[in-house]
Amino acid sequence: MGCHSDMGGQLAKNRHQNLSCEVCHGPMAVHSGDPKKENASVPKDDLFCLHCHEKSAARPAFMPQIVLADHGGEKCRDCHAPHAPKS
Ligand code: HEC
Ligand code: HEC
Ligand code: HEC
Known part of the structure; x- marks a missing residue:
């Protein structure tokens, strides 16, 4: 920092x-x-975002989760900045 x-x-x-x-x-x-x-x-690929954000019943409810097939279809970083992820 x-x-x-x-x-x-x-x-x-x-x-x-x-x-x-x-x-x-x-x-x-x-x-x-x-x-x-x-x-x-x-990090260059989308996998590191999905490790935390892919929809899973095992995740706590506060965690924002997506179903990849219903979500964008492009690179995560085309729409979300990693340090300020609100689209
Ligand atoms: C180590 C886990 C982890 C990784 C890796 C991670 N996130 Fe997150 N993300 C979180 C958590 C936890 C929250 C919600 C925190 C909270 O509400 O307290 C969050 C919140 C978000 C939100 C909601 C933002 C909002 O203001 O509503 C988006 C969108 C998001 N992340 C996208 C991404 C993207 C895109 C990537 C990859 C570039 C990524 N995240 C990588 C853990 C992660
Ligand atoms: C075409 C643009 C686009 C792409 C590509 C995209 N997203 Fe999103 N995403 C959005 C929009 C728009 C929202 C709703 C507004 C917001 O919460 O930022 C959103 C919301 C989210 C949320 C919050 C969901 C919730 O219920 O609060 C997460 C987490 C997220 N995206 C992760 C990702 C990850 C991970 C990727 C890559 C696999 C990705 N997004 C790719 C546009 C996109
Ligand atoms: C959610 C995952 C995530 C977190 C947390 C995160 N970063 Fe990043 N950071 C990234 C990604 C992905 C990029 C590449 C951004 C791009 O190219 O658009 C990046 C880019 C950077 C860069 C620019 C590197 C370059 O070669 O241009 C620096 C410096 C940096 N981050 C420092 C930090 C620091 C310091 C922290 C903690 C205070 C931090 N990051 C937290 C994902 C993250």
């Missing part, structure tokens, strides 16, 4: 605010120790 306050600022205003950076970006300890190393790996 000290280095990426712009990202934190965006996140703080929306429902992804309680996710840690590493839940999406993967382990970043080496990078935060030396920013020249292991530059932020940005």
